[in-house]
Amino acid sequence: MSRRQFLLSGGVTIALIGLGSLPGMVQAAQLLKASYPRQKIGSLPALKTGVPLDFNYPYPDVRNILVKLGVEAGGGVGVQKDIVAFNQQCTHMGGPLDGTYKQEHQVLGPCPLHLTVFDLTHHGMVTSGHATESLPQIVLEIQDDDIYAVGVMGLVYGYSAMTSQRTV
Numbered sequence: 001m002s003r004r005q006f007l008l009s010g011g012v013t014i015a016l017i018g019l020g021s022l023p024g025m026v027q028a029a030q031l032l033k034a035s036y037p038r039q040k041i042g043s044l045p046a047l048k049t050g051v052p053l054d055f056n057y058p059y060p061d062v063r064n065i066l067v068k069l070g071v072e073a074g075g076g077v078g079v080q081k082d083i084v085a086f087n088q089q090c091t092h093m094g095g096p097l098d099g100t101y102k103q104e105h106q107v108l109g110p111c112p113l114h115l116t117v118f119d120l121t122h123h124g125m126v127t128s129g130h131a132t133e134s135l136p137q138i139v140l141e142i143q144d145d146d147i148y149a150v151g152v153m154g155l156v157y158g159y160s161a162m163t164s165q166r167t168v
């Protein structure tokens with residue numbers, strides 16, 4: 001087998017392994033989605049594009065932002081699917097992301113500790129920096145003009161599971 005053939009066969013194998021793991025990845029994401037009591041966190045008339053609102057959920061010490069991005073986002077709600085909510089603690093070492101939202105790029109960050117930036121249009125995916133985990137996304141629902149938090153996708157920094165007890 002030539003070097004070229006070897007490399008090509010390796011690429012096919014890696015691609016097949018990748019495809020085979022997709023159902024498992026979807027299942028893992030679903031397992032990380034935890035439901036909590038429904039809590040009103042805002043209203044459509046009061047929410048202005050690019051102006052985030054702070055709220056705590058699902059526990060009093062867990063800080064989040066609710067923001068209307070102005071562009072469609074993964075997990076977004078509303079007519080434009082552009083209203084999202086995310087936890088404000090960096091997934092790397094818990095750095096505070098409060099006040100770091102950038103409307104021009106729809107990102108949260110850079111984290112003041114090690115400069116991680118999170119893309120709020122793609123489920124809080126890391127775009128740069130030291131973190132490897134996406135930012136936990138708050139699951140939202142709209143009823144009439146009110147916005148409700150109903151769950152959390154991902155693990156908030158400091159919790160080993162989404163219980164009311166922090167581990168650090």
Ligand code: FES
Pocket residue numbers: 090091092093094095111112113114115116129130131
């Ligand atoms: S704590 Fe945020 S990048 Fe390290």
